[in-house]
Amino acid sequence: MTSTLQAPPGDAGPSPSRPGRARQALALARNTWRGLTSMRTALILLFLLAVASLPGALLPQRTPSPNAVSDYLAQNPTLGPFFDDLGLFDVFATPWFAAIYLLLFISLIGCLVPRSFEHVRGLRAEPVSVPRNLARLPHHAQSTSDDDPDAVVESARRRLRGWKVAVRSEPGGVRTLSAEKGALREVGNLVFHLSLVALLGGIAFGKIFGYEGQVIVMADGSEFCNSGIYAYDSFRPGLSVDGTGLDPFCMIVDDFRASFRPDGQPDSFDATVRYQDTDAVERGDTTWQPHDLAVNDPLRVDGERVYLLGHGYAPRFTVTFPNGEQRVGLIQWRPVDQATLLSEGATKIDPPGVTDESERRRSQLAITGLFAPTSSGGGLVTSTFPALNDPEAAVDVMRGDLGLDSGRAQSIFEVDRSMVEQGRLVRVARENVKPGGEIALDDGTRIRFDGVENWVSLQVSHDPAQTAVLVAAIALLGGLTLSLTVRRRRFWVRVTPAQPSTTVGRTVVSLGGLARTDRAGYGEEFGRLAADLAPPRPDDADTGRERPDPDVPADAVESGEPDEQDDREDDDGR
Amino acid sequence: MVVDASLGQFGDLLFESALAVYVLAMILHAVEHALLRRTGAEQEEARVPVAAAVGSGTVSREGAPALEDTATPARPPRTKAERFGRTGVSLTVLGFALHFAMLVVRGLAAQRVPWGNMYEFTAAISLVAVGAWLVVLRRRPELRRLGAFVLLPVIILMFLAGTVLYTQTAPVVPALRSYWLAIHVSAAVIASGILLLAGVASVLYLLRRVHENDPTRLTWTSRLPSADVLDRVAYRATAIAFPIWTFAVITGAIWAEAAWGRYWGWDPKETTAFIAWIVYACYLHARSTAGWRGPRAAVINVVGFAVMVFNLFFVNLVVTGLHSYAGVGG
Numbered sequence: 080m081t082s083t084l085q086a087p088p089g090d091a092g093p094s095p096s097r098p099g100r101a102r103q104a105l106a107l108a109r110n111t112w113r114g115l116t117s118m119r120t121a122l123i124l125l126f127l128l129a130v131a132s133l134p135g136a137l138l139p140q141r142t143p144s145p146n147a148v149s150d151y152l153a154q155n156p157t158l159g160p161f162f163d164d165l166g167l168f169d170v171f172a173t174p175w176f177a178a179i180y181l182l183l184f185i186s187l188i189g190c191l192v193p194r195s196f197e198h199v200r201g202l203r204a205e206p207v208s209v210p211r212n213l214a215r216l217p218h219h220a221q222s223t224s225d226d227d228p229d230a231v232v233e234s235a236r237r238r239l240r241g242w243k244v245a246v247r248s249e250p251g252g253v254r255t256l257s258a259e260k261g262a263l264r265e266v267g268n269l270v271f272h273l274s275l276v277a278l279l280g281g282i283a284f285g286k287i288f289g290y291e292g293q294v295i296v297m298a299d300g301s302e303f304c305n306s307g308i309y310a311y312d313s314f315r316p317g318l319s320v321d322g323t324g325l326d327p328f329c330m331i332v333d334d335f336r337a338s339f340r341p342d343g344q345p346d347s348f349d350a351t352v353r354y355q356d357t358d359a360v361e362r363g364d365t366t367w368q369p370h371d372l373a374v375n376d377p378l379r380v381d382g383e384r385v386y387l388l389g390h391g392y393a394p395r396f397t398v399t400f401p402n403g404e405q406r407v408g409l410i411q412w413r414p415v416d417q418a419t420l421l422s423e424g425a426t427k428i429d430p431p432g433v434t435d436e437s438e439r440r441r442s443q444l445a446i447t448g449l450f451a452p453t454s455s456g457g458g459l460v461t462s463t464f465p466a467l468n469d470p471e472a473a474v475d476v477m478r479g480d481l482g483l484d485s486g487r488a489q490s491i492f493e494v495d496r497s498m499v500e501q502g503r504l505v506r507v508a509r510e511n512v513k514p515g516g517e518i519a520l521d522d523g524t525r526i527r528f529d530g531v532e533n534w535v536s537l538q539v540s541h542d543p544a545q546t547a548v549l550v551a552a553i554a555l556l557g558g559l560t561l562s563l564t565v566r567r568r569r570f571w572v573r574v575t576p577a578q579p580s581t582t583v584g585r586t587v588v589s590l591g592g593l594a595r596t597d598r599a600g601y602g603e604e605f606g607r608l609a610a611d612l613a614p615p616r617p618d619d620a621d622t623g624r625e626r627p628d629p630d631v632p633a634d635a636v637e638s639g640e641p642d643e644q645d646d647r648e649d650d651d652g653r
Numbered sequence: 654m655v656v657d658a659s660l661g662q663f664g665d666l667l668f669e670s671a672l673a674v675y676v677l678a679m680i681l682h683a684v685e686h687a688l689l690r691r692t693g694a695e696q697e698e699a700r701v702p703v704a705a706a707v708g709s710g711t712v713s714r715e716g717a718p719a720l721e722d723t724a725t726p727a728r729p730p731r732t733k734a735e736r737f738g739r740t741g742v743s744l745t746v747l748g749f750a751l752h753f754a755m756l757v758v759r760g761l762a763a764q765r766v767p768w769g770n771m772y773e774f775t776a777a778i779s780l781v782a783v784g785a786w787l788v789v790l791r792r793r794p795e796l797r798r799l800g801a802f803v804l805l806p807v808i809i810l811m812f813l814a815g816t817v818l819y820t821q822t823a824p825v826v827p828a829l830r831s832y833w834l835a836i837h838v839s840a841a842v843i844a845s846g847i848l849l850l851a852g853v854a855s856v857l858y859l860l861r862r863v864h865e866n867d868p869t870r871l872t873w874t875s876r877l878p879s880a881d882v883l884d885r886v887a888y889r890a891t892a893i894a895f896p897i898w899t900f901a902v903i904t905g906a907i908w909a910e911a912a913w914g915r916y917w918g919w920d921p922k923e924t925t926a927f928i929a930w931i932v933y934a935c936y937l938h939a940r941s942t943a944g945w946r947g948p949r950a951a952v953i954n955v956v957g958f959a960v961m962v963f964n965l966f967f968v969n970l971v972v973t974g975l976h977s978y979a980g981v982g983g
């Protein structure tokens with residue numbers, strides 16, 4: 080059982096006359112393979128997998144929390160970059176992590192395939208014959224009977240319904256019965272490990288053919304269509320997703336409602352939406368399906384899922400230019416404090432009717448600053464509550480060149496600081512305004528704070544293998560439960576015909592039992608079987624009966640070689 | 654979502670009573686140990702092998718009668734130590750009842766399952782640990798002397814819950830308001846509680862083995878069940894808890910799919926749950942790898958429990974900033 084690495088017979092002495100190198104290489108390959116698929120290697124790889132995942136728990140990771148990684152790097156200027164080089168901020172995407180789990184799965188497959196065949200063969204094999212000395216087994220009993228051996232074996236067979244049974248004869252009229260139970264354990268074990276492979280396959284498939292996109296939609300009847308990457312604010316494609324051929328379903332966000340508890344904790348969120356699935360869009364349908372989008376309750380349409388991820392506010396400003404023309408500015412501002420939804424942003428406005436480029440660059444406007452849904456009041460506005468109880472904006476109005484055509488990507492939440500530094504964008508007003516309030520600029524332009532709209536941030540996810548992963552996970556759990564609850568056990572009966580010299584002229588019934596996996600719990604079952612098949616008889620108390628040996632289990636385990644584990648070579652040998 | 658404040662306070666009172674009763678029970682178990690040391694240690698020790706044999710379930714056909722033998726020993730009246738131990742067990746049962754009532758009251762007060770925050774979560778894990786211990790005791794009364802060692806971590810956990818982690822009764826944030834809270838978190842709580850018991854058994858196993866290999870060391874462990882029995886308790890508990898933990902992880906993934914838009918995203922909680930799962934898989938593997946069962950496997954089991962504790966405290970308290978339930982989603 081301990082010989083995990085049995086050298087194949089040919090390896091012992093490579094004969095020098097043969098093309099020795101090839102043979103040696105072959106032997107090396109074979110030994111490597113055996114080593115890789117051994118239980119010990121699997122154990123070590125599993126442990127490595129746990130250790131390699133540790134940084135993923137101890138350090139911030141880019142995938143769920145990129146900002147935390149930046150913070151960490153800023154706070155640890157020496158150690159941080161070193162960790163970064165090792166990939167410790169992206170553990171689950173590093174080559175060394177992949178190497179461990181790939182090796183583990185190679186080992187797993189190499190271990191599973193032969194094991195499955197072996198098990199199928201084993202299912203057809205007869206239970207092994209009865210050991211010579213049943214009294215040496217961890218569970219054993221002996222009694223006598225008035226029936227003849229055949230009758231005893233027959234009643235044992237009836238009692239052992241559900242067991243796999245073989246009846247054999249031994250010289251001297253001795254009849255034996257071997258019984259086995261618990262083959263389901265191995266089935267469970269194989270199902271469990273196979274499901275692991277399926278699970279990994281499913282995850283990989285999803286990573287290759289899935290995608291995830293995020294988009295902010297104003298909750299004022301605005302529409303979003305899944306028509307391509309451009310429809311998203313951010314998009315994470317799977318390895319073989321190029322953004323063409325998405326299911327072009329559409330949705331309209333009509334309304335959003337949030338309610339909060341008195342302490343500002345969110346109480347509920349939901350968005351009223353309407354959607355058309357791909358079919359409806361392609362038919363040019365005019366009807367829309369209503370849906371209530373809430374946390375924990377995504378919209379599932381065409382194999383995509385739409386989630387309500389977050390929400391925020393968008394102040395609406397109307398700018399009336401001196402010539403009487405009006406422009407409306409409405410764009411999301413982003414929360415800077417999740418607890419109070421104090422938000423910041425920059426609403427940018429191009430003056431109307433200006434055709435001259437340089438003129439335009441002198442008269443673009445930006446309304447930037449902070450927005451508080453429930454204002455603290457006073458000169459320095461901050462927010463005290465996340466709901467729209469007493470909204471107020473504290474804004475700077477900037478005029479000049481916003482740098483929108485400079486070719487550089489610009490944040491929608493900020494003005495381009497470099498334009499400010501160059502003096503090409505100057506502040507022309509600073510005021511706190513409430514809805515309905517107005518700011519008058521020096522040139523006669525008036526900016527009115529009309530009110531506030533809600534926006535929602537939506538995530539669209541697509542993972543074609545998700546259901547397969549779920550099925551694999553359920554199979555995994557089923558297999559695991561079987562393999563941990565079913566006990567493999569063996570039960571033997573030897574019936575020796577009456578021999579007047581040894582017993583009181585009665586048939587001797589010897590029983591033996593062996594748990595092939597964990598022995599815990601077999602004792603009671605064996606006790607019941609023994610009580611039925613070889614009930615103790617008062618008059619032969621001092622002949623055939625044996626006292627249990629309390630030291631057997633303790634000694635067995637402590638010597639490291641429990642008797643019954645001799646029987647487990649199939650579990651240990653690989 | 655009505656929160657009944659006075660009911661909540663009553664729950665707190667029950668919590669404190671349960672904790673006090675556990676402390677008392679632990680003290681009684683400790684006294685039992687101390688008395689055993691002084692009075693006739695040999696005589697007491699003579700009973701241990703019998704207990705071990707029954708515990709191992711390896712008795713041959715006298716199995717059933719043997720069990721009865723120990724339940725009603727034809728021995729002289731109970732020793733003083735035994736009386737202390739038995740009272741300790743009774744108090745543990747009482748503490749369990751108060752503890753259970755506390756969670757019920759808490760659930761009624763908040764009108765939801767009573768494991769919506771760290772305080773309740775920790776209290777529930779302790780409850781399961783004590784419950785699992787009582788089940789073991791019922792099936793194997795001879796393991797009673799483990800009582801003090803099982804109660805110690807429970808008391809520490811509950812003390813932390815009642816002080817550092819204490820939270821007033823309140824409804825949970827919308828992200829948590831889902832029937833998955835009941836399913837997923839119950840499974841995690843049950844698995845954690847049983848694994849606590851397994852961890853304790855493995856620690857004691859390691860200590861007891863030191864003594865068995867060299868009887869001059871750690872002599873106090875001679876009053877514990879044999880290493881073999883401890884090992885088996887640890888294994889059985891882990892074998893029951895591991896599928897439950899697996900179920901907890903899977904339902905967590907199902908919930909994450911509905912709440913956060915992906916079934917797995919390596920957030921710290923998920924990562925640590927994964928690590929714990931792998932460590933326990935290591936333990937089960939080690940149990941069937943030649944040369945790894947015994948002490949090495951026990952060490953892995955202890956590491957597994959350390960990861961569970963880390964998951965409970967470090968990830969929830971120190972790393973929370975990363976995945977807080979304050980906003981919508983994660």
Ligand code: HEM
Nearest residue numbers: 116117118121183186187190268275562650653934937941
């Ligand atoms: C992907 C990583 C793996 C995980 C998570 C894993 C997990 C587990 C778990 C939890 C068990 C306990 C269930 C039981 O006792 O039946 C187990 C048993 C087993 N595993 Fe794995 N395993 C992995 C890889 C492997 C590999 C690579 C091999 C082969 C070298 C292997 C061979 C076995 C065997 C033979 C058993 C049965 C032990 C017994 O019957 O007592 N496993 N595994």
